[in-house]
Amino acid sequence: MAIEGPLRELALTDVFQLLDLSRKTGTLTITPEDGRSRPALVRFDRGAVVAAELGHAHERLGHLLRRAGKVTEAQIEAAHLAQKYAPGRGLGAILVEQGAVSADEVRRQLKFQIQEIVFELIQWKDGYFRFEEGTVTANGNVPVRVSTESLLMEAARRVDEWSTLETKIPHMGVIPVFVMDSPDGPTLDLHPKEWEVLAEIDGTRTLKEIAQTLGRADFDVAKIAYGLVATGVADIREEPAERVLTPTAGGLDRPLRDALGEAQLALADGAADRARRVLDELARAHPDRPEVYTLLAEAQRRLGRWGEAMISLGRAAALDPLAGPVHYQMGFAAAHTGDLHRAREAWDTYLRLDDAGDAPRRQRAARARDAADALLSVMGEEGQ
Structure with missing residues (x-):
């Protein structure tokens, strides 16, 4: 029974x-x-x-x-x-x-x-x-x-412990934001696990997503976040409006960010094809979200589907023309398809955008653009 x-x-x-x-x-x-x-x-x-x-x-x-x-x-x-x-x-x-x-x-x-x-x-x-x-x-x-x-x-x-934590961490869907960015601020004295959580704070991911990325218990991450907020190292904000339940293919409704997190975990596990299927579904349900196409391109890249990656990156760039990393990845996708002109243009666009926080990537983009220029010049001399 x-x-x-x-x-x-x-x-x-x-x-x-x-x-x-x-x-x-x-x-x-x-x-x-x-x-x-x-x-x-x-x-x-x-x-x-x-x-x-x-x-x-x-x-x-x-x-x-x-x-x-x-x-x-x-x-x-x-x-x-x-x-x-x-x-x-x-x-x-x-x-x-x-x-x-x-x-x-x-x-x-x-x-x-x-x-x-x-x-x-x-x-x-x-x-x-x-x-x-x-x-x-x-x-x-x-x-x-x-x-x-x-x-x-x-x-x-x-x-029992959540009754204390919820005064600053109401639920795992809140987004932690690093606020102690003053060069004159005190030196942080944190434990390794606290540094681990702090390093994952990017102002876009929820505490639950950070816990999933780290492979740690939600409760443990919440306790660490509580300490960071209590000491003024971080602050939290609620999820933006677009993170409410939204329809997806197959009749299921689920938070967009949770679905993106699912795809990211699949990629982390080496299951690029599973991630691609999830993201294909999301792209049909959310054709106006550039982050969906950006992650879809990553799955396609790992599967060696460079032509499809080019299409996805093109859609992401059309939705968010100022997204520097999209143009950066588009350069390599175009190079893999043999379109050096488009690759050179993508890297040049990326270098014109503000991405000062990633100097090594800017250096690689500059080297790649110069290499494309050199190869195109030689091909021109050969009449190719």
């Missing part, structure tokens, strides 16, 4: 406790109230949590292992290639089989993913849950098992 009902009547913490105490085995499906986002899945085995899926978070294993320094980009790419010939096999299991990483390390990262997903789900107040009993498997990955009781205890601790 299925157990189901609205979250307004029975909180997920109560549902988890019920499944734990009754040692249930099966799958818990949690659907957001709007019914448009992808449902979350939590799999139980005799009351313990053995897997959790929320959006594409379960596909981040490669990114987490690489951030932890346990695998290389080449090993991730080799594992993704092997996955194509072994449908149903998890990335972690393949990496272990290839000797790239230990099963214990994969298990540790899988537990981390389960914990973060469960902690996020427990905060949901609206929606609908349904638990169906049935056999669960390791989903082709290294088997993992997390005590439901420990998850709930940690969740309770975080809820």
